[in-house]
Amino acid sequence: MKRRLAALALFALAGAHAATFRGTVSHVSDGDTLWVRTGSAAPVQIRLLDLDAPEKCQAFGAEAGAALRRRVLGETVRVRTRATDDYGRQLARIDHRGDDVGRWLVRNGYAWSAHFHGRSGPYASLEAQARRERRGLWSRAHPEEPRSFRQRHGACT
Numbered sequence: 001m002k003r004r005l006a007a008l009a010l011f012a013l014a015g016a017h018a019a020t021f022r023g024t025v026s027h028v029s030d031g032d033t034l035w036v037r038t039g040s041a042a043p044v045q046i047r048l049l050d051l052d053a054p055e056k057c058q059a060f061g062a063e064a065g066a067a068l069r070r071r072v073l074g075e076t077v078r079v080r081t082r083a084t085d086d087y088g089r090q091l092a093r094i095d096h097r098g099d100d101v102g103r104w105l106v107r108n109g110y111a112w113s114a115h116f117h118g119r120s121g122p123y124a125s126l127e128a129q130a131r132r133e134r135r136g137l138w139s140r141a142h143p144e145e146p147r148s149f150r151q152r153h154g155a156c157t
Contacts, residue, residue: 020080025072030056031064031110033089034072036079047089049082050121051102052146053111057156059144060137064110067136071104072096109136112145 023036026043031053035043053068054061072094081092094101105111106123109130113123130138137143 018080018082020078022076022078024076025074028065028069028073030061031068031105034068034094036077036094044079045089046079046081046092046094047085047087048102048105048111049091049093050114050123051106051111052114053105054137054143055146055149055156057153058146058149059140060110061156063136064105067108067110068101068105072101077101106130107135109134109138 021038023038023044025034026037027035029035029045032048032051034046034048036046037043053064056062056065075096078095079090079092080095081090083091085091096104102111103123103126106113107126107130113127114121115124130136
């Protein structure tokens with residue numbers, strides 16, 4: 001609850017549902033969820049926008065989480081939020097050393113580009129390239145999209 005209130009306070013200060021701030025990644029939950037701390041405030045939970053990484057208990061989920069940890073854990077990042085999801089997480093893009101972390105994840109085969117109502121997401125061409133090059137999860141025979149995995153098995157605990 002405190003974390004959610006801290007996130008809401010951040011947006012109240014920004015005066016909108018979107019904000020940009022810098023912070024340090026204090027925790028990585030999985031391949032598309034992390035926590036960013038700004039100063040002495042409680043860390044803010046961030047869900048990366050425009051991609052979907054394998055679930056922790058899904059094939060290649062551990063690898064996706066480990067890749068995100070190696071890339072950003074303990075590092076300073078720039079966060080650009082857009083909204084809050086149903087779980088109270090801030091939906092955001094994260095930049096690390098001038099690179100969009102979501103782009104990096106999809107380009108290296110650690111996540112799928114999100115699809116919106118039948119339209120390709122902004123990382124679709126990077127996903128196609130990773131598929132052609134058989135990078136990351138695309139080196140496996142038949143990777144299952146996280147959405148399908150969650151529908152069949154539920155969320156990981």
